[in-house]
Amino acid sequence: MHALRTVGALTAREILKFVRDRSRVIGALAQPLALWLLLGLGFQGTFQPPQGAAGGYGAFLFPGILALVLLFTAIFSTISIVEERTSGFLQGVLVAPTPRTALVFGTTLGGTLIATVQALLFLGALPLVNLSPGWLGVGMVVAICLLTGLAFTALGFAIAWQMDTTRGFHAIMNLFLLPLWFLSGAMFPAEGAAPILRVFVWANPVSYAVSGLRHGLHGFADPAATLAGPAVCLAVTAGFAGLMLALAVWEVRRPFFRP
Amino acid sequence: MPPPAVDIQGVAHRYGEHQALRDVTLQVGPEALYGLLGPNGSGKTTLFRILSTLLPPTGGQAEIFGMDVTQHPDAVRDRIGVVFQEPALDETLTVRENLQFQGALYGLHGAALHTRIDALLHHLHVADRADDAVEDLSGGLRRRADLARGLLHRPDLLLLDEPTAGLDPAARRTFWNAVRRLRDAEGTTLLLATHLMDEAERCDRVGILSDGALVANGRPEALKADLGEETIWVATESPRLLRDHIEAQFGVATRIVGATLQVAPADPPAFLPALYDAVGDRIQSATLRRPTLEDVFMVHAGVAPGDDREHALARTAEPSD
Secondary structure (H helix, E strand, O other), X not given: OHHHHHHHXXXXXXXXXXXXXXXXXXXHHHHHHXXXXXXXXXXXXXXXXXXXXXXXXXXXXXXXXXXHHHHHHHHHOOOHHHHHHHHOHHHHHHOOOOOHHHHXXXXXXXXXXXXXXXXXXXXXXXXXXXXXXXXHHHHHHHHHHHHHHHHHXXXXXXXXXXXXXXXXXXXXXXXXXXXXXXXXXXXXXXXXXXXXXXXXXXHOHHHHHHHHXXXXXXXXXXXXXXXXXXXXXXXXXXXXXXXXXXXXXXXXXXXXXXX | OOOOOEEEEEEEEEEOOEEEEEEEEEEEOOOOEEEEEOOOOOOHHHXXXXXXXXXXXXXEEEEEXXXXXXXXXXXXHHHEEEEOOOOOOOOOOEHHHHHHHHHHHOXXXXXXXXXXXXXXXXXXXXXXXXXXXXXXXXXXXXXXXXHHHHHOXXXXXXXXXXXXXXXXXXHHHHHHHHHHHHHHHHOOEEEEEEOEXXXXXXXXXEEEEEOOEEEEEEOHHHHHHOOOOOEEEEEOOOHHHHHHHHHHHHXXXXXXXXXXXXXXXXXXXXXXHHHHHHHHHHOOEEEEEOOOHHHHHHHHHOOOOOOOOOOOOEOOOXXXX
């Protein structure tokens, strides 16, 4: 009961912080929107959709943009941990008689909800790309959003916990956040890519999130450019989220100041 | 007899090659205000991390109300409050939101929590700013809001790690007045880490940390009285030479304390002119005064002239830190 109260308070704090910081709300939406419009309109005439795929590049890119919103909002919701761990706020949590695991779950749950709501706001653009997922499809999208958000807030937590400066956090993020997205089948279908790239796409957990979003957004109409069926996509994404949560919990339970 | 609030037995800590604490033993009784005085890097913060259960010591043991800090951290956390060097508040939230958050960490909720928050904010004179975001508050108000955070769950022991760092003298006075009102109201035991002598003077007992070792421990008046009553304090470039000279010529007891020489004749005011007549050219200044806690620190820490600990303690905080 006590631990749940801590989780609730931490989740509420994340959401309050996000809502109060308008630049974060706008930045998290404007950047992917601009990217989608630029790439979608730019490749409109030259992109050849894989056989059987409906719509232009804008429609193809749409699930990938949702994934991009998720990745960035989720990861960067944890950047404040770097400073709060060294400055005092989180030390105040650590000297309270509440389990440290609750710290991980509260923080990641807050970040996950923020990322999911941001991604779902993007669904407002669905009529523009002629996609009609249906209620079941939206359910699938929500499930993938929650699991991907959980995975990347937990990953962000685990990295932020190790960092002494936000500069270091940015450096690590840039090192692998964008490659993870580029190699997820979000920008180009894996079937058409060079064999070496295809291996990376298959090994990348984000690919299954993007494929899962494709299934959902097309209303399970067996869309092209998916790596696996909806169930496998959900299972891989859930497994990845579990792994990242375990990593964050393992880290936070180690002694706070290393001897 | 109830166990002491703090019981530290032979605690040592080492970070890699660096020995941060050496065999520290001390007790703090209930309802006392105990001051841990020492310059930066003397081991105060390490000791506080150990007592607040964030760092297991590499040697010895520390108990809070009879409970070992490494074996029963949750039981210890229930009884302590901690005020860190930096306020542990979320700046984007209001004071009240911060305290409600803190309440959840201690399992407090509902009307009881509300009443407690209101009472604390009233006591600490923060009530009229309770619904302002912390980032809009002055340094002094932030510190008092943070003090409310540390006291929210009525801890029996409050650890204060340089709680007035960066405050101007007026804000520091307000902070200490607030602490005194709360001590009177709740009887909390306080353990204060500071490098400011005027803060240490307020304490019932003072322990002096130097280079990780506890070099003195007692009531401030007693520690000062050990160095004698009113004596002459001579600032000079060559304390050793001057000491030899004075001892040879007058046969008066002297002691080198940092860069100054303490001269303790039978009748100090009468001795001062004679001293100037004899060695006036070597004296930069000579003062007639009682020993201070800084002198106590210098004597016990064995600070030699030119040692970088010579000016490690501040008489009071600089107006703007």
